[in-house]
Amino acid sequence: MKDAPGTSGLILEEPLLWEKGKKGRNGMSVSASDVPAAALPEDLVGDGPDFPDLSEVDVVRHYTRLSQWNFGVDTGTYPLGSCTMKYNPKVNEKQAATPVIAAAHPMLDDELCQGTLELIYKLEKHLAIITGMDHVSAQPAAGAHGELAGMLIIDAYHRSRNSKRTKILMPDTAHGTNPASAALCGYKPVKIESGKRGILEVEDIRQLMDEETAGIMITNPNTLGLFEENIREIAAIVHEKGGLVYADGANMNAIMGIVDLKKCGVDVLHLNLHKTFSTPHGGGGPGAGPVCVVSELEKFLPYPRISFDGSEYSRDYNRPESIGRIHAFHGNFGVLVRAYSYILTMGAENLRMASQLAVLNACYLKVQLKDYLHLAYNRPCMHEVVFSDKRQLEHKITTLDIAKRLMDCGYHPPTIYFPLVVSGAIMIEPTESECLDDLDRFVAVVRRITMEAMEQPELLTNAPQRFKVKRLDETRAARQPCLCG
Numbered sequence: 437m438k439d440a441p442g443t444s445g446l447i448l449e450e451p452l453l454w455e456k457g458k459k460g461r462n463g464m465s466v467s468a469s470d471v472p473a474a475a476l477p478e479d480l481v482g483d484g485p486d487f488p489d490l491s492e493v494d495v496v497r498h499y500t501r502l503s504q505w506n507f508g509v510d511t512g513t514y515p516l517g518s519c520t521m522k523y524n525p526k527v528n529e530k531q532a533a534t535p536v537i538a539a540a541h542p543m544l545d546d547e548l549c550q551g552t553l554e555l556i557y558k559l560e561k562h563l564a565i566i567t568g569m570d571h572v573s574a575q576p577a578a579g580a581h582g583e584l585a586g587m588l589i590i591d592a593y594h595r596s597r598n599s600k601r602t603k604i605l606m607p608d609t610a611h612g613t614n615p616a617s618a619a620l621c622g623y624k625p626v627k628i629e630s631g632k633r634g635i636l637e638v639e640d641i642r643q644l645m646d647e648e649t650a651g652i653m654i655t656n657p658n659t660l661g662l663f664e665e666n667i668r669e670i671a672a673i674v675h676e677k678g679g680l681v682y683a684d685g686a687n688m689n690a691i692m693g694i695v696d697l698k699k700c701g702v703d704v705l706h707l708n709l710h711k712t713f714s715t716p717h718g719g720g721g722p723g724a725g726p727v728c729v730v731s732e733l734e735k736f737l738p739y740p741r742i743s744f745d746g747s748e749y750s751r752d753y754n755r756p757e758s759i760g761r762i763h764a765f766h767g768n769f770g771v772l773v774r775a776y777s778y779i780l781t782m783g784a785e786n787l788r789m790a791s792q793l794a795v796l797n798a799c800y801l802k803v804q805l806k807d808y809l810h811l812a813y814n815r816p817c818m819h820e821v822v823f824s825d826k827r828q829l830e831h832k833i834t835t836l837d838i839a840k841r842l843m844d845c846g847y848h849p850p851t852i853y854f855p856l857v858v859s860g861a862i863m864i865e866p867t868e869s870e871c872l873d874d875l876d877r878f879v880a881v882v883r884r885i886t887m888e889a890m891e892q893p894e895l896l897t898n899a900p901q902r903f904k905v906k907r908l909d910e911t912r913a914a915r916q917p918c919l920c921g
């Protein structure tokens with residue numbers, strides 16, 4: 437029990453409700469009818485849907501068992517790199533569910549929804565302070581959507597100056613959504629190889645940046661968990677050639693309130709509120725991807741903007757240079773409520789400390805595991821650390837085997853095979869939520885798995901054993917999903 441948190445309990449076989457049903461079972465007892473039976477209208481006569489007959493116990497157990505096949509941050513350590521699967525305090529859920537907030541209709545007139553407008557307005561101000569940027573629009577619904585908004589803003593900026601640009605610089609460590617967002621806006625991504633140290637080198641940018649290039653998309657810290665130390669010099673080169681600097685802020689959990697991105701030379705930034713600011717995620721949303729800009733680009737932000745004249749909040753649609761609306765109403769408002777509640781309950785000092793602890797935890801794992809797993813870049817890491825299967829490959833054990841075995845040991849696997857620049861990558865992001873005891877338990881399990889890789893490799897190649905489904909054909913699972921168990 438002790439060595440496998442989360443998965444050593446009973447994992448019950450569970451048939452479909454249709455297989456479970458038995459004629460005559462009943463979910464509730466209805467009193468005998470005291471009125472004469474009437475014939476059904478003709479068009480309703482027939483067999484009707486084939487619903488199984490089930491008791492209340494049948495149904496409650498069925499759905500409770502299904503819910504226990506799930507794994508989430510609330511069940512255990514979830515070190516999925518680049519996703520910031522940290523604990524989302526329940527108080528923020530409670531705020532979002534407050535009836536006056538949850539029931540506020542987005543078509544209410546301004547004077548009837550002053551509170552909700554104030555919340556969006558103030559959240560945008562707080563996010564500006566936390567990142568160092570000047571203005572924020574909370575409208576985009578996810579990181580990738582924020583990227584699209586940001587790239588449309590960069591495009592609008594160049595058009596407003598009659599500057600025709602066709603390319604955008606893109607590090608080879610970028611998340612796949614970055615080149616996709618740029619391409620959607622008509623820009624051709626130009627790959628920049630990260631240097632030997634896992635970060636961008638100034639000389640490469642100097643070589644590649646020209647006046648046909650709209651700018652650069654940088655993730656900082658990057659997806660190797662390393663801080664792009666040369667960002668200011670790189671930004672200066674990009675600006676000198678008339679380009680703009682886009683920062684992917686998905687990794688904000690490492691630098692909240694610590695790094696001033698405007699001072700780093702960033703012009704446009706997106707945040708992932710569902711990663712950094714307390715919205716449960718995984719499984720498809722909803723999320724929020726606010727886009728943050730410097731003053732010069734404010735006029736291009738999506739409309740409506742929420743404005744405040746000192747006494748009233750209002751929605752401003754009169755924004756001739758705006759890229760337009762990119763989401764119905766105000767984006768995913770419930771996610772904004774959670775973020776606002778999170779920021780207020782944490783306060784500036786604790787937000788900063790959360791980032792410091794997230795970095796400390798990743799550094800701890802790096803030190804504790806580097807003699808067991810090959811470390812892709814042996815340098816100070818930020819909130820996540822990237823290992824690889826280089827050592828285990830000698831025993832024909834791959835990253836996938838290690839990830840599957842971790843599941844048997846009660847852990848959600850880390851992100852694997854990303855970033856692409858590290859062959860067999862194992863990207864671990866513990867977040868600040870894990871205490872030292874939990875980190876030590878995880879370390880012990882990973883160390884043990886690396887021993888098993890040498891001594892009992894079948895434990896890894898046959899993993900997972902403790903699950904309903906074992907090794908899936910992952911291509912077929914994605915293309916022809918079978919959802920019937």
Ligand SMILES: *Cc1c(COP(=O)(O)O)cnc(C)c1O
Nearest residue numbers: 518578579580611613684686708
């Ligand atoms: C998660 C992530 C994104 C995309 O964000 P979504 O909210 O999933 O659209 C972009 N870049 C990086 C580095 C990420 O980790």
